[in-house]
Every structure is written in structure tokens, then in C-alpha cells.
Amino acid sequence: MRTIYFDNNATTQVAPEVFEEIRPYFCELYGNPSSMHNFGGQVGVKIREAREKVAELLGCEPDEVIFTGCGTESDNTAIMGTLSARPNRRKIITSRVEHPAVLSVCRQLESHGYEVIEIGVDSKGRLDFDELEQQVDDETAIVTIMYANNETGVIFPVERIAELCRERDVVFHTDAVQAIGKIPINLSESNIDLLSLSGHKLHAPKGIGVLFVRKGTRLTSFILGGHQEGGRRAGTENVPGIIGLGKAAELAMKNFDEENNRVKKLRDKLENSILKSCPDSRLNGDAENRLPNTSNISFEYIEGEAILLLLDKYGICASSGSACTSGSLEPSHVLRAMGVPFTAAHGSIRFSLSRYNTEDEVDFTIAKMPGIINRLRELSPFVAK
Ligand code: PLP
Numbered sequence: 001m002r003t004i005y006f007d008n009n010a011t012t013q014v015a016p017e018v019f020e021e022i023r024p025y026f027c028e029l030y031g032n033p034s035s036m037h038n039f040g041g042q043v044g045v046k047i048r049e050a051r052e053k054v055a056e057l058l059g060c061e062p063d064e065v066i067f068t069g070c071g072t073e074s075d076n077t078a079i080m081g082t083l084s085a086r087p088n089r090r091k092i093i094t095s096r097v098e099h100p101a102v103l104s105v106c107r108q109l110e111s112h113g114y115e116v117i118e119i120g121v122d123s124k125g126r127l128d129f130d131e132l133e134q135q136v137d138d139e140t141a142i143v144t145i146m147y148a149n150n151e152t153g154v155i156f157p158v159e160r161i162a163e164l165c166r167e168r169d170v171v172f173h174t175d176a177v178q179a180i181g182k183i184p185i186n187l188s189e190s191n192i193d194l195l196s197l198s199g200h201k202l203h204a205p206k207g208i209g210v211l212f213v214r215k216g217t218r219l220t221s222f223i224l225g226g227h228q229e230g231g232r233r234a235g236t237e238n239v240p241g242i243i244g245l246g247k248a249a250e251l252a253m254k255n256f257d258e259e260n261n262r263v264k265k266l267r268d269k270l271e272n273s274i275l276k277s278c279p280d281s282r283l284n285g286d287a288e289n290r291l292p293n294t295s296n297i298s299f300e301y302i303e304g305e306a307i308l309l310l311l312d313k314y315g316i317c318a319s320s321g322s323a324c325t326s327g328s329l330e331p332s333h334v335l336r337a338m339g340v341p342f343t344a345a346h347g348s349i350r351f352s353l354s355r356y357n358t359e360d361e362v363d364f365t366i367a368k369m370p371g372i373i374n375r376l377r378e379l380s381p382f383v384a385k
Contacts, residue, residue, distance in 0.1 A: 001315045004361045006270075007354035008149050009294060010199075011179055014244070015203040021247040022240040026066040027063060033237055034228065034383070043239055050246025051188055057249040059186035059194070066211045066229045067242050071177040071198030072101040074211040075119045075144075077222065077233070078173040078194040079105050082142045083114070084220035086171070087173060089141035091115040095127060095156075096337040102144055102175055103333075115139070124286040125154040125338050129161075136164055147179035147195075151284030151350055153294025155183065162191035171217065177201055181252035182260060182291045193217045199241060203354070204248035208241030213356055259355045264292035266362050267353050271295040273366040278373045293353040298335075298344035299373055301382040307349055310372040316365055319350045343382065 018033050025187040031040030042235070048062070048381055051361065055062040068074045079102065081093070094106050096118045103118075110116040119132050127145065136143060144166050149153045158174045165172035173194035180197045187195065194217060199208035213232070225234030275281050299307065304320030311318055331345035340348070351365075377383050 004316045004357075004365060006351040006353055006357065006361075006365070007317045007319050008354040009153075009350065011200045011206065012203045012337045012354055013356055014205055015248060015251055017251060018204055018244045018247045022244040025243055030239075033239065034226070036297055046243050046246075047237060047239065050242045050249075053246040053249040054210055056073070057180070057185075057253055058197075059188045059190075060212055061215065063230065064187075064212055064215060066213055066233050067237065067245075068209040068211050068233055069207060069235075070209040070240070071175070071196050071201070074196030074198070075099070075101040075173075075175050076105055077211055077219070078196060079109070079144055080222055081141060081219040082171045082173070082194070083109070084219035084222070086141045087137055089116065091137070091139040091141060093117045093119065093132065093135050093143045093145075095119045095121065095145050095222065097121055097125065097146070097151075097177060097334040098146055099150055099177070101177075102146070106144070106335060112174040118144070121154075121337050123339050125149060125152045125284070125334070126289070127156050127285055129157060129325075133164060135169055136168050138168070140170045142167070142173055142186065144173040144175070147174045147176035147185075148183070148291050149285070150178045150333060151332055152296045152338075153178070153291035153352075154285045155289050155291065158192065162193075165193075166191040178291060178294075180246075182293055184200070184256065187212060187214070194219070199201075199248060202245070202248045202252060204245040205286055208238050208245050210245070226311050228377055247357065260292045263353050263355060263357070266359060267293055267295050267351070269359075270351060270353075270362045270365060274369050275363045277366070277370045281373070282344065284335060284338065295351045295353070296335075297349055298340060299347040299376075300344050301350070301380045302347045302376040304346060304348050306376050307347070307372060310375070311349075311365075311368070314364070314368050316368070319352070320348060 031043050033044035051062045051065050054065050091104055106116045119133050120128050147158050162172045171193045175196045177198045181202045193214045195212040197210045200206040221232050223234050282298050284296040308320050334343040
């Protein structure tokens with residue numbers, strides 16, 4: 001049975017071009033980039049090239065790119081590193097719909113005496129900018145708000161937030177893990193101070209991330225050891241990961257608009273057909289201001305997990321929340337923050353597409369969905385018979 005993979009916000013396929021690029025760096029070119037000999041040195045050259053490509057994708061300088069172990073590490077470093085560099089400021093501002101890589105850090109810091117403000121969202125998942133504006137003050141060390149939400153795809157007004165933070169001398173970090181490669185970002189024309197990305201959401205391998213640190217931003221390192229990454233993140237480099245991310249960045253830049261428009265068309269076809277053919281279904285999130293690949297749909301009276309199981313029988317992979325929270329029976333914190341009714345939040349499915357999806361896969365899924373939903377509704381104790 002073929003696999004139809006609509007779970008690209010959880011992780012993506014490594015691009016074949018990326019795999020070919022990194023293959024030699026396991027068994028042949030395995031030198032340490034810090035070594036004095038040429039065998040290691042040639043690897044150092046490739047890391048430099050990868051850094052340049054990532055910088056080009058982000059529109060920043062290569063020495064503003066720090067390679068980390070994952071998006072989570074980048075988020076943790078941004079928050080902890082800023083607080084440590086600005087010890088007399090004790091307030092952190094974030095949103096209620098962040099990924100746990102940010103929210104868990106903030107909540108732990110709250111238990112250690114920091115003041116944490118979680119800004120709310122409206123029923124379409126849009127950030128309450130007025131509330132944010134009122135909260136950013138001279139006690140605030142950092143504002144950390146995501147670029148785009150992983151569950152709904154809703155895009156936040158990060159440039160406006162960055163401007164506000166700059167005016168008030170507050171560091172602004174954005175978790176752009178879901179945005180990079182899907183919407184254009186140019187950090188040279190931005191006031192964003194810190195930005196996180198993750199390789200495995202971008203067709204690079206797992207275990208590689210980036211923290212962009214704008215020149216002049218004070219940040220304390222907390223992985224200490226060797227002098228790698230200019231002393232800002234110690235540890236021998238994940239050479240295949242870094243080179244793979246460089247190649248993935250190059251591929252993302254190639255035909256950027258064309259690829260994302262194609263994905264958006266497929267996403268729209270899938271979404272519109274499902275909403276039309278399945279009664280009591282609704283879109284979660286702002287239909288307009290959204291990542292081109294993400295669709296989050298609620299089906300009243302049935303469980304998202306049950307839908308996933310039946311989709312799985314056809315080889316279709318989707319998600320009923322973010323990959324990290326789907327182990328829990330609680331409805332997603334993002335949908336709850338949006339005020340999605342309990343009965344709908346429980347029956348929500350996220351489809352997230354990539355450049356590798358085809359129209360044929362979309363058509364196959366469209367054909368299967370009404371049958372799946374009808375079958376589950378027949379079994380549901382909540383539906384009047
Ligand atoms: N931030 C967001 C918005 C995410 O969607 C994810 C992964 O799902 C992460 C952070 C964590 O990234 P990583 O898996 O690289 O640690």
C-alpha cells in the first residue's frame with residue numbers, strides 16, 4: 001500500500017538531493033571540521049558554504065546563523081540566553097498558542113519567579129495585538145511569539161511585533177520553525193532579533209536547527225565547551241545535518257513561489273472538497289492569512305483519533321494536533337485558546353502538505369473522507385439517530 005503523507009508539519013521527507021549531498025559525510029569525509037589537517041578542513045569549507053546558503057534563505061549575514069541540535073534547542077536558547085543576558089528584567093511575553101518548545105520553558109520560568117504573560121488569540125487564531133501592545137514595558141526582557149502556528153498555519157504579525165519591541169528596547173524572538181520555506185522572510189529588512197528554525201520541517205534531516213542571532217543582540221550561551229559556532233554553541237558539529245540543511249535551503253529558494261503556489265492549490269482543493277462533502281465540518285484558523293500547506297478541519301461529534309485510524313487504513317497520514325501533544329487525550333491547547341467548542345476540538349484533523357504531494361493523492365483522499373466521516377457518525381453516541 002502506498003503512503004500518502006499529509007503530516008509535513010510534524011516532519012518532512014529528506015529531499016533526495018539532500019540525501020545525496022550528505023551521503024559522503026558519514027563513511028568517507030568523516031573528519032572533524034576543527035582539525036588542522038586537510039581531511040577535516042575540507043569539511044569545514046562545506047560547513048561555511050551551508051551557513052552561507054541558510055543566511056541567503058533568511059536574508060541575514062552568515063555569522064548571524066548559529067547551528068543547533070533542533071528547533072526546540074533554538075527556542076530554549078533564545079529565551080534562556082536572553083534572560084541570562086538581561087538579568088534585571090523579569091517579564092516574559094509569549095502567546096497562548098506557542099509550541100511546547102516555548103510554552104514549557106516559559107511556564108517553568110514562571111515557577112522560578114518570572115512574570116509570564118500569555119497573549120490570547122481570537123476565534124480565528126489571530127493574535128490580540130492590542131493586548132500585546134499594552135503589556136510590552138521596561139520590565140520585559142523578551143517577547144517570544146511564533147511566526148506561524150503549527151496546528152492551524154495562522155501567520156502572526158511578527159514584523160509589527162518586532163517594530164514595537166525595537167521601539168521599547170525589548171528583545172524579540174520568533175519561532176519560525178513552520179514558516180521557513182513556506183512564506184518569504186527577509187531578515188535584512190526586519191527588526192526581529194532572534195529566530196528559530198528546524199531542518200526536519202524543511203526536507204533536511206532531523207537533529208539540526210538554527211538560531212538566528214542579529215548582530216549586537218546580547219545572548220548568553222548555555223551549551224559550553226569547545227569554540228564551535230564562534231563559542232556560542234559548543235559541541236562538535238552535526239556535519240551531515242548542517243550540510244543537509246544548506247542543501248535544503250538552496251532547494252527551498254529554487255522556485256519558491258511556484259512550489260508554494262502549487263502546494264496551496266492542492267491544499268485548497270483538499271480543504272474545499274472535504275468541507276463541502278462532509279456535513280458539520282468547519283475550518284479552524286484564519287482562511288486568508290495562513291501558511292500555504294496547512295489545513296485544520298473539525299468534524300463535530302467524532303474523535304480525531306478515530307478519523308486518523310481509518311485514514312491510516314488507506315495509507316493516509318495526517319495528525320489530530322501537533323505531533324508532540326497528540327499523545328494526550330486533552331484537546332489541543334491551540335484550539336482551546338481559539339474557543340473552538342469541545343465537541344469540535346476533539347474531532348479536529350490537520351492536513352499538512354509538501355512539495356512531494358500530488359493531485360492524485362489529494363483526489364484519493366477527497367474520495368475517502370465522506371465515507372470515513374459517515375461511518376464514524378453512525379457509531380457516535382452524540383449524533384441523533
Ligand atoms: N516549534 C514549532 C512551531 C514546531 O512545530 C516544532 C515541531 O513540531 C518545534 C518548534 C520543535 O522543533 P524540533 O522538532 O526541531 O525540536
